[in-house]
Amino acid sequence: MKILIVAGPFISLREPYNGGTEAFIVEHANALVRLGHIVDVIAKDADEKNLFQVIEFHESPLSMKDDSYRPCPELLGQQHYQTLQFGLFDVSRYDVIHYNSFIPEIYAVGALHKIPCVLTLHLPPTEKFVLMYQFFTKHAPVLSVGISKRMSEQWKAFLGKDVEVILNGIVLDKWKLHVRNADGYLLWSGRITKEKNVEAAIHLANYLKQPLRIVGPIFDKEYFLDRVQPQLNERIEYISHATQQQLSKLAAGASAYLATATWEEPFGLSTVEMLASGLPVVGFNTAIPPELRNEKVSISVDSHDWRDLIEPLETAKKSEPAACRDFAASFDMTKTSAAYVNIYERIAKNPR
Incomplete structure (x- = not known):
């Protein structure tokens, strides 16, 4: 055709x-x-x-x-x-x-x-x-x-x-399966806007005293300057925009991926990309549509409270990278x- x-x-x-x-x-x-x-x-x-x-x-x-x-x-x-x-x-x-x-x-x-x-x-x-x-x-x-x-x-x-x-x-071959870094940082990616809610990831990382890497273009400059930039430090790092290859490399050093959008993601391509890389995903129902949920590797909660992600995150980290990729392979x-x-x-x- x-x-x-x-x-x-x-x-x-x-x-x-x-x-x-x-x-x-x-x-x-x-x-x-x-x-x-x-x-x-x-x-x-x-x-x-x-x-x-x-x-x-x-x-x-x-x-x-x-x-x-x-x-x-x-x-x-x-x-x-x-x-x-x-x-x-x-x-x-x-x-x-x-x-x-x-x-x-x-x-x-x-x-x-x-x-x-x-x-x-x-x-x-x-x-x-x-x-x-x-x-x-x-x-x-x-x-x-x-x-x-x-x-x-x-x-x-x-x-x-x-x-x-x-x-x-996704094209599965573009996303290399990594051996998970159990002590690695948490990873978050997406447009920097209020509805994408990177703040929830920051609060969770601070509570767990775990490093966080934030990746994505700044769509709402005022939101970034008022709500995100003041919270950046040696542990909470903003890496700006990234290509798929760069994001794949960042996944290699991470222990889990956070999906914290408060608007209903139409699909959530980044969730599948990170699963393909061997990273488990934890987030809110709004950020992870039903088709992308899995009780072991892609866990969502019916909440917008970052505290409700603490327990699922511990469960997700016990999953095997190969299990994450197997689930991603269906997309x-x-x-x-x-x-x-x-x-x-x-x-x-x-x-x-």
Whole structure:
């Protein structure tokens, strides 16, 4: 098949990734090529090692800033310019379009293309995304997919029909299985924002008098300066953003991974990545969806109190690294991509 994947003309797919969605797009596109398909991805750029082709819509050499009629900054003006190029792009060569974007303009323009398409729901429903996806599913021949059962159930109420589920996956070979450092530091990774709740990990580490390594981009600078930075010291260390290879090396020195988000993680790709590295995971139900829970290697509690993680952490540390990896192996990207191919073929034969 010829498949067009849409990230967005101003979305970078270079490591370190902005989040799990970018990681999914890259690994899924590569897996599709390995399965024998032709794959193009609309994005700003991507690392050269990838197997797919990037379709770039360049910025205008003219100023897109508007200070008078409908004021907008240069960046937003260029994004509008690039998005409109998507509307002029010839999609007739593709059998299916797979959307993974969070930009409303992409869907306003994409609704004009009548090629059968798949929409992966990577985020929980919010007012913005509900309106955006309701508009798109009304006007485009689209089938929606949730990346976990709870994403599917939440979106069903807003889209008015069943939402198929395809669990996310990883490329297992990218994550080396490490001999666990029983006396190693605790590890936490993710965007530095209030809802990701790194504070809970800091409180737990301080109580246990155990080192903590924090990895991730600062999305909320005020939150970082007020709530995180004052707690950093020789034991609590912030390492900034990291590539997958760098994160894998950090996992080698850790004893466990903490998942403390207070918002409902749609899937939790980092949980699977750390399990694949041999690290047990402990966290809150909101951070670890039901599919990723395991009573021995991926333990969650129905709480947002860091104190409730103390006992599960001791249990998890007794697990074997091989058991962690065995559980992670069930979330294989090849299986994920094959499930999408089944959907692609189905909608290509029977478009709405």
